[in-house]
Amino acid sequence: MNDEARPNSRKDRRRESEKLILQAAEKVFSAAGFGGATMQLIADVAGLPKANLHYYFPTKESLYRQVVQTIFLDWLKAADVFDHADGPVEGLGAYIDAKMEISRRHPEGSKVWASEVMHQAPVIQDYLETTLTEWTDGRIAVIERWIEQGLMDPVDPRHLLYMLWATTQHYADFNHQIETLNGGDPLSDAQWEAAKQSVKQIILRGIGAVPAASAGELDGANRAR
Amino acid sequence: MNDEARPNSRKDRRRESEKLILQAAEKVFSAAGFGGATMQLIADVAGLPKANLHYYFPTKESLYRQVVQTIFLDWLKAADVFDHADGPVEGLGAYIDAKMEISRRHPEGSKVWASEVMHQAPVIQDYLETTLTEWTDGRIAVIERWIEQGLMDPVDPRHLLYMLWATTQHYADFNHQIETLNGGDPLSDAQWEAAKQSVKQIILRGIGAVPAASAGELDGANRAR
């Protein structure tokens, strides 16, 4: 009976309830925006009485903050693939794949994030100024190194990053528009694959990316434009 | 005295009032979303009593619908540059320039549009299904012709369009994030120019675009990949 490691400790159940509420909240916030979302609707989606939400999250804003925070952390984690790569083809390719996958599997989170930023980031401004700024600076350094190594053309790293964010997140934030233009159907597996390939192809070609493998041989040979 | 052509006819004043309200509404909707916007705040921004808004626009939703509609029409008009071009370098280049300029001058409109689409287009779904679908199909045909003429690589036109929308609108929808990452300052003239150049360079290079001028000479010579 007790071979199962403490199935329902107090902390566990609390964590489960919080998670349930957070998931419902993410759905509702993503579908209606912060202003349009109601605690009642979130409660209905979670299958809990409204007062129960307020037991775990004292205010609507605190709940919203948690949702946005969680999304941001997931986003950061997925961005790690950037580092474990020797060159832009591998690094950016993996990054695009990872972000496209997120856009496909969790479009709600992306929408909440987009909405938050569009509204002047009222609750996560500090994240933008600290964590995101640091992360961005780090990635810019990586890209600049790739440029120096002749692995890609000299493009403004900042705008390249914006382009990566824009294109990948577009498939989440505007999925409704994309579906409508697709005859009302969600993208098929093949179509998602095509989307990934298109994005990777255009961007990697657009920056003149060279596989890191060939770098060892050529070294700085193709440094000049 | 009457050399001025009927300065204040009834219709004129009505149009002016409507315009004033629509502009205020665009600001507020863009800053707070449909759900977060209040008629009272729109009225304050417009400098009119709230009841007056309801004289011109019976409901909040009708006002919102007008705002979105106007934005969409502006967007369509700007997209015409696409047609008056012989090849991708000129056509897509001009299109990117035009959309970047809109993102810079009227980020509010772009945000309202993004918000509307993110929320499943509750009020302009019909536009997506009719006008936007037709416009998209037309542009896809143009791009396919360019590909046939060997003016660019064979890329999926649909995903290319999404990429154009995503990258250009990103500078409007996420302008707050971009400003934060820019040290809290808006992009300077030079930075906007750099953004435009980066986007154009990467995309045009990414699709292997060739100036139409060289097409007359080479014709289909470089058709194969």
Next chain:
DNA sequence: CCCCATCCTGACCATATGGTCAAAAACAAA
């Protein structure tokens, strides 16, 4: 078995909001 902390919830409250309305003001036409 009892106790106490944690958890749950129906009922309730204060406020904000979209929208209405009747009366006044403005104004063009006669």
Next chain:
DNA sequence: TTTGTTTTTGACCATATGGTCAGGATGGGG
């Protein structure tokens, strides 16, 4: 000036919403 129409607006209403609270249920530890 008079008249009829359009426009303006303060006061008002019904409702929805975020949040509170007191009392009850639950369940682990003694």
